[in-house]
Amino acid sequence: MIQIKALDHLVLTTRDFDRCIWFYRDVLGLELVCREGHYALRFGVQKINIHRRPAEFLPAAKNITAGSLDFCLLTDTDLLEVKQQLDEYGVEIEEGVVERNGALGKMQSLYVRDPDGNLVEISKYQKQ
Known part of the structure; x- marks a missing residue:
């Protein structure tokens, strides 16, 4: 059986x-x-590759549309501080701070949209 261990990039x-x-x-x-x-935008051991046009590099996803992603980024920063910093940049909070279930358990999350409309969840795991 194949064993996937981590996400490298999207x-x-x-x-x-x-x-x-x-x-x-x-x-x-x-x-x-x-x-x-x-x-690319690198953080930790992952990265987000940035394409400036659909199918900029091949092979590519079949139905490429800017603004169609929904993903979660983890932080160690207190989410009230994150919210304050986002407010300072004029980034509208879509929702949060709310409790969610992540891959490793309970976390607090807030949601924003990037300039293309992608939904970006910023989360911090609760201490167990």
Whole structure:
């Protein structure tokens, strides 16, 4: 049986590269890297590859649409502090802080949308 151990990266297609980079690098603090003309946002041992047009690199997903992602990012920062920082950047909170169940148990989450409309859940696990 195949044993998957972690998520390495996902691909986000953006309509507005500059706004996308502002949100993920400047607001959320991810590291922007560029290798051979390919852009990515790195955090921990994962990354988000940024494509500036559908199917920029092949093979690609079959139905590529900017704003169709819904994913969760983990933080060690208190979510009230995260909320305050998002407010300072003018990022609207979609929902939260609310309790959710993550892959490893109970967590607190808040939800925002990036400039393309992707739903970004920012979560912190509760101490067990």
